[in-house]
Amino acid sequence: MLSPKLKFSFFVLSLLIPVTLTACQDHTKSAEAPVQKVVQSATSSSAAVKPLQPKGFDQRSSCIGSELPTQSQISSARAAKIKFNAGEDPEFARRKGWPKKYPTPLAGSILPQKRIVAYYGNPLSKRMGALGEFPKDEMLKRLKAEVVKWEKADPGMPVQPALHLIAVVAQGAPGKAGKYRLFMTNELINQVYGWAKEAGAVLFIDIQTGHDDIRTVLPQFEWILKNPDVHLGIDPEFNLISSKVKPGKKIGTYDAADINFASNYLKDLVQKYKLPPKVFTVHRFTRNGVTNADKIVLRREVQIVMHMDGWGAPWLKRDSYKDYIVAEPVQFTGFKLFYHNDTKKGDPLMLPQDLLKLNPKPIYIQYQ
DSSP, X not given: OOOHHHHHHHHHHHHTOOOOXXXXXXXXXXXXXXXXXXXXXXXXXXXXXXXXXXXXXXXXXXXXXXXXXXXXXXXXXXHTTOOOOTTOOHHHHHHTTOSOOOOOOOTTOOTTTSEEEEEEEBTTBSSSOHHHHSOHHHHHHXXXXXXXXXXXXXXXXXXXXXXXXXXXXXXXXXXXXXXXXXXXXXXXHHHHHXXXXXXXXXXXXXXXXXXXXXXXXXXXXXXXXXXXXXEEEEOXXXXXXXXXXXXXXXXXXXXXXXXXXXXXXXXXXXXXHTOOOEEEXXXXXXXXXXXXXXXXXXXXXXXXXXXXXXXXXXXXXXXXXXXXXXXXXXXXXXXXXXXXXXXXXXXXXXXXHHHTTSSSOBSEEEEO
């Protein structure tokens, strides 16, 4: 049960109704994705908002380079004339620069020793993802079941469960600050943090900036990010500060400069509080969602996951993964699965066995 204070937060959230999240919109004419390859965004609308239904999205996910096949294995595959689905071809991955070289992580790092399996959303809305769709106990039980599936599918890779909380929610209305975003209360964040601890999970703080600047928003979460088991996610889709378009009306973007600011901020926290490395996820489902990806700085203190965030049929998700994640290597890769949107047209939800065929293999898996 939510406390009276949290219920009041929910009431405020519902008043700022126009949380028009792109994941619930139709982008049939995205100028950012060639040949109509736009994957639907990750987020759904708030509890009070009826989401528009998208027609398609691009999906991307990056993976651990060390898991790529050897050259001899690739040659054997050629000889056998194996046909790969999009995103699965190890030779294509190698041509694009996988395995990606990166600084040796500090002690206590999660990646690449473990695969993270996360539930995403906000407890104030059943529409924004699995984290809020189900009551707490049922939600944690379902997450545990997904963890078990991944452990069985890839026995050599331990799994770290996670809760990925949208702590700043993009809004369709400007609000008092005129920034088209709403901060969740510290009480709500601490509540979800408690759930994560109960499940042996780590917590991700996810930020949708709207018309605000990541440089002013991120420092407001030092109080929670200073904990060793709390990590960060940012969502380019809802960063519209430059275009000044309302969230949900256009897909936003982050440049490498923005990502480098956030990464450097996390590095400073790690050094200041003597923490293990922070995992830093960046959602992506369009080409312009992240610009100048080759200029993203890699650091020992931060582990960057380029996360394929979009919904659609399995072929579309694999295709997006290939074009935006594999084709532009950064460090590690992630892949999002939508319980409802991926299957709404009769397509099956991709299984761990399907994602383990990708090259490189995603090391961060998120369920919405």
